[in-house]
Amino acid sequence: MKKLYAPSTVKTIKDSHDFKFSKSLGQNFLVDKNIVDNIVDGAGIGPEDFVIEIGPGMGVITREAALKAEKVVAVEIDKTLIPILEETLADLDNVQVINQDILKTDVNEIIEKFSGGKTSKNVKIIGNLPYYITTPIIMKILEDGVPADSITIMMQKEVAERIDAAPGTKDYGSLSVAVQYYCDTKIITNVPKEAFMPQPKVGSTVLRLDIRQQRKVELLDKDSFFQCVKAGFGQRRKTLSNSLMGVSGITKEIVRESLEAAGIDAGRRAETLDLYEFASLANEVYLRLSKERGK
């Protein structure tokens, strides 16, 4: 198979299959070998690894991943790309393409069915995602407890910056806290628009999320934690004593007591709290709310 990352190859395949790029499916295909390598090498794929690729397109990342991994399962929603993938991946016997919507796919089931019993250390998820599904797919994988080592994906630059942001910065928000609860984050590279065909309007970044098998913080109740984070950032300009009133069923008294018990000044704002502070605050809120509800 000719170099899939060459714009001329993409054009030839496109014309011979009468394929049309779909804007609504976020089809901006990679035509830069360095960036393909950044994703595959950034994910640290090795010969023992089982890889799930989201949105293979014409298979440009799939091929490079398959040359390094034991097996690759690629989930592609667009059925018009399936005959193309059959052609571009024909010489590889360790790739399985599944024509499905990743958001409706049970990723745990794919791992169970195709990974040959790999432990999470050897399961890696990669992709150049359509930007509109970045957050839902990341949160789905993390919340479903998919037994994977890492997720290395291309996304909109601004979203990568928000996920990777540190407390006290303008980008730090509920998405940063939600993802950092599960993962360590690392920006691999920023990607110029010229690396894609057709070129997207927004800048892109490859981000790696290393899923921690052991959480950094102990939560008494995950729901209370996410409710506190959501309420805090829902009104990010307000002090915590005000913004936490957005937590369902909470009272001024519970807010005051919880902040005090967690050792957090009531005049601070959500954007200044790190993961540990959010966790201890949420635990104090949970204890008081469940006592109140048990009355």
Ligand code: SAM
């Ligand atoms: N990986 C290819 C590349 O880098 O050239 C294609 C990347 S393109 C940005 C995104 C791909 O995801 C497209 O092939 C698109 O059809 C596919 N896609 C979009 N939504 C999807 C979904 N919900 N489930 C699976 N694949 C999807």
